[in-house]
Amino acid sequence: xxxxxxxxxxxxxxxxxxxxxxxxxxxxxxxxxxxxxxxxxxxxxxxxxxxxxxxxxxxxxxxxxxxxxxxxxxxxxxxxxxxxxxxxxxxxxxxxxxxxxxxxxxxxxxxxxxxxxxxxxxxxxxxxxxxxxxxxxxxxxxxxxxxxxxxxxxxxxxxxxxxxxxxxxxxxxxxxxxxxxxxxxxxxxxxxxxxxxxxxxxxxxxxxxxxxxxxxxxxxxxxxxxxxxxxxxxxxxxxxxxxxxxxxxxxxxxxxxx
Amino acid sequence: xxxxxxxxxxxxxxxxxxxxxxxxxxxxxxxxxxxxxxxxxxxxxxxxxxxxxxxxxxxxxxxxxxxxxxxxxxxxxxxxxxxxxxxxxxxxxxxxxxxxxxxxxxxxxxxxxxxxxxxxxxxxxxxxxxxxxxxxxxxxxxxxxxxxxxxxxxxxxxxxxxxxxxxxxxxxxxxxxxxxx
Numbered sequence: 001x002x003x004x005x006x007x008x009x010x011x012x013x014x015x016x017x018x019x020x021x022x023x024x025x026x027x028x029x030x031x032x033x034x035x036x037x038x039x040x041x042x043x044x045x046x047x048x049x050x051x052x053x054x055x056x057x058x059x060x061x062x063x064x065x066x067x068x069x070x071x072x073x074x075x076x077x078x079x080x081x082x083x084x085x086x087x088x089x090x091x092x093x094x095x096x097x098x099x100x101x102x103x104x105x106x107x108x109x110x111x112x113x114x115x116x117x118x119x120x121x122x123x124x125x126x127x128x129x130x131x132x133x134x135x136x137x138x139x140x141x142x143x144x145x146x147x148x149x150x151x152x153x154x155x156x157x158x159x160x161x162x163x164x165x166x167x168x169x170x171x172x173x174x175x176x177x178x179x180x181x182x183x184x185x186x187x188x189x190x191x192x193x194x195x196x197x198x199x200x201x202x203x204x205x206x207x208x209x210x211x212x213x214x215x216x217x218x219x220x221x222x223x224x225x226x227x228x229x230x231x232x233x234x235x236x237x238x239x240x241x242x243x244x245x246x247x248x249x250x251x252x253x254x255x256x257x258x
Numbered sequence: 259x260x261x262x263x264x265x266x267x268x269x270x271x272x273x274x275x276x277x278x279x280x281x282x283x284x285x286x287x288x289x290x291x292x293x294x295x296x297x298x299x300x301x302x303x304x305x306x307x308x309x310x311x312x313x314x315x316x317x318x319x320x321x322x323x324x325x326x327x328x329x330x331x332x333x334x335x336x337x338x339x340x341x342x343x344x345x346x347x348x349x350x351x352x353x354x355x356x357x358x359x360x361x362x363x364x365x366x367x368x369x370x371x372x373x374x375x376x377x378x379x380x381x382x383x384x385x386x387x388x389x390x391x392x393x394x395x396x397x398x399x400x401x402x403x404x405x406x407x408x409x410x411x412x413x414x415x416x417x418x419x420x421x422x423x424x425x426x427x428x429x430x431x432x433x434x435x436x437x438x439x
Contacts, residue, residue: 047277048277048282136341139338140341142438145439146439147354151361181354184349185346185349185354188349253438253439
């Protein structure tokens with residue numbers, strides 16, 4: 001029988017995690033609790049509870065330690081911070097009220113993964129233990145869209161005036177008239193010298209976007225693909241296409257971060 | 259693979275410190291205030307009341323600079339302009355970057371962030387200001403204060419606690435991650 005330990009000072013979050021392992025032996029700990037420890041094969045560890053006095057002993061003897069916290073951000077220092085090679089982390093914010101805690105299905109996946117570690121069987125990491133993409137292309141595209149809209153939409157004149165942007169220039173639309181303005185930023189190897197090269201670069205860019213959007217196609221990334229497809233060698237995308245794409249990216253990123 | 263610029267490391271550092279604030283620094287201040295209130299109410303009777311009261315109230319002074327620094331750095335370290343220090347946006351021409359970077363920052367501020375930053379700084383100042391009369395009142399206490407001596411201090415401490423709650427809420431309202439749109 002697998003023993004599971006959960007170390008977390010927040011009772012609601014702890015309870016939510018316990019529910020993912022219904023039918024299994026789960027022992028709960030929190031920072032100042034005094035109950036004797038029982039060695040466990042799997043330890044789920046809220047980051048900020050590392051002051052728990054028996055944490056070292058519990059983790060040393062566990063087959064799998066999984067860290068989690070309220071901030072599920074990509075962590076560039078994760079590989080330095082993890083204590084053992086098999087230590088993992090849940091790559092989403094698990095909130096104090098238990099929102100985003102592991103589901104029973106995910107608990108089952110974790111048990112299978114732990115068993116494979118013990119038996120030395122190579123197996124894929126469950127998705128919630130996989131570092132998400134950094135969305136760098138989508139973030140950059142969203143910022144370019146915002147710049148385009150702010151600079152081109154007459155309604156945003158007050159922003160331009162406040163920023164003293166283009167105060168004495170004609171409409172800045174000319175600056176965005178070439179594919180290069182978009183693609184030279186978004187693609188490292190952008191080629192924008194001919195319509196054919198622009199088309200090839202956009203195809204590569206669509207692939208990047210698809211990878212960042214991942215297997216879950218909700219919301220549908222179609223507006224983003226349409227914007228990319230509308231970037232032509234000698235013309236600028238329409239404001240509507242840019243606004244739709246921006247809203248699309250905003251919905252997607254908000255969904256990833258909740 | 260995430261390209262990590264110094265700016266992104268600073269954002270991560272800010273988030274780490276914010277986590278420490280929420281889980282360690284700030285609760286220690288609130289616990290100390292509650293301890294002081296218990297002394298005023300007579301629920302706790304330390305041998306040296308004056309010393310204990312002073313220690314409890316001084317927790318704010320120990321932590322205020324960290325908190326002040328955190329709030330001062332938020333606008334720079336958690337702004338989406340940090341994305342310009344890493345690819346792809348680091349590939350912007352100097353001309354594009356000269357306007358797009360400050361525009362990105364300004365648009366972020368206009369999405370309610372300016373108000374949240376100002377509220378957090380304002381509530382911080384309110385707490386800081388509220389501690390001063392408390393410290394002065396405690397300094398003016400006799401060496402063996404009676405319950406009557408402690409009554410005005412108790413009222414001031416309760417006001418400070420209310421302001422601390424407002425400060426905690428205003429910090430919670432600040433985003434936990436860098437938002438780009």
